[in-house]
Amino acid sequence: xxxxxxxxxxxxxxxxxxxxxxxxxxxxxxxxxxxxxxxxxxxxxxxxxxxxxxxxxxxxxxxxxxxxxxxxxxxxxxxxxxxxxxxxxxxxxxxxxxxxxxxxxxxxxxxxxxxxxxxxxxxxxxxxxxxxxxxxxxxxxxxxxxxxxxxxxxxx
Numbered sequence: 001x002x003x004x005x006x007x008x009x010x011x012x013x014x015x016x017x018x019x020x021x022x023x024x025x026x027x028x029x030x031x032x033x034x035x036x037x038x039x040x041x042x043x044x045x046x047x048x049x050x051x052x053x054x055x056x057x058x059x060x061x062x063x064x065x066x067x068x069x070x071x072x073x074x075x076x077x078x079x080x081x082x083x084x085x086x087x088x089x090x091x092x093x094x095x096x097x098x099x100x101x102x103x104x105x106x107x108x109x110x111x112x113x114x115x116x117x118x119x120x121x122x123x124x125x126x127x128x129x130x131x132x133x134x135x136x137x138x139x140x141x142x143x144x145x146x147x148x149x150x151x152x153x154x155x156x
Contacts, residue, residue: 010108014130016101016137017084019067020075023135024097025104026142030086034100037081048074051096054083061085063094069145070125088143095145106130111139 014025015034040052040063049068053060063083068074075081075096083094111128124144130137 011105012108012111013103013105014137014139015084015103017082017097018099018101019070019097020072022072022138023101024066024138024140025130026084026086026140028103030088030142032085032087032092035083035085035094037077037079037083037096039077051077054094056085056092056094059092061092061094063096064145066095066097066145086142088146091146093146095142 013028015028015031016023016025018024038054040054042052043050043062046052049065051063051065053062055061065075065077075098077096081096081098082100084097084100085092085094087093110130112131113128114126115129125140127139127141130139
C-alpha cells in the first residue's frame with residue numbers, strides 16, 4: 001500500500017476515513033468533495049440514519065449518518081465531523097464521518113474478501129478488507145449504503 005500519486009493498472013485509489021473508532025474507505029472516483037459539517041434540514045418520516053438535506057450550490061443533497069447506517073450507533077455531529085459527498089449514478093449524497101484520513105493506492109490483490117462469519121447485511125455493505133500494519137480498513141460498497149427509495153417509503 002502506498003500513498004496515491006500515479007495510479008497504475010490494477011491499482012485502486014481509496015479515500016480513507018473514520019466512523020467512530022472504525023476505519024473505512026471508498027473508491028476515490030465516487031467522491032465529489034469533502035466538506036465540513038453543517039446542520040441538515042430534517043425531513044419528516046425519513047429513516048433514522050438520514051439526518052436531513054443540505055443545499056450544495058443549489059442542489060438538495062441528503063445526508064446519511066454513516067455510523068447509524070452501518071449499525072454502529074448514531075453520531076452526534078459537531079464541528080469536527082465532515083461530510084463526504086459521493087455521487088452514485090446521478091444522485092449526490094453526503095455521508096457524515098468522524099474524520100477523513102488520507103488517500104491511498106492499493107493493488108487490487110491487497111483487498112481481501114469479507115469473512116463469511118459476518119452477517120449478510122455486512123457483506124452487502126463491505127466489499128472487502130485491507131490489512132496494514134497500522135489498521136484494518138473496510139472497503140465500503142457505497143452504492144449499497146445509499147438509502148433506496150423503497151426503504152425511505154417504508155420508514156414513513
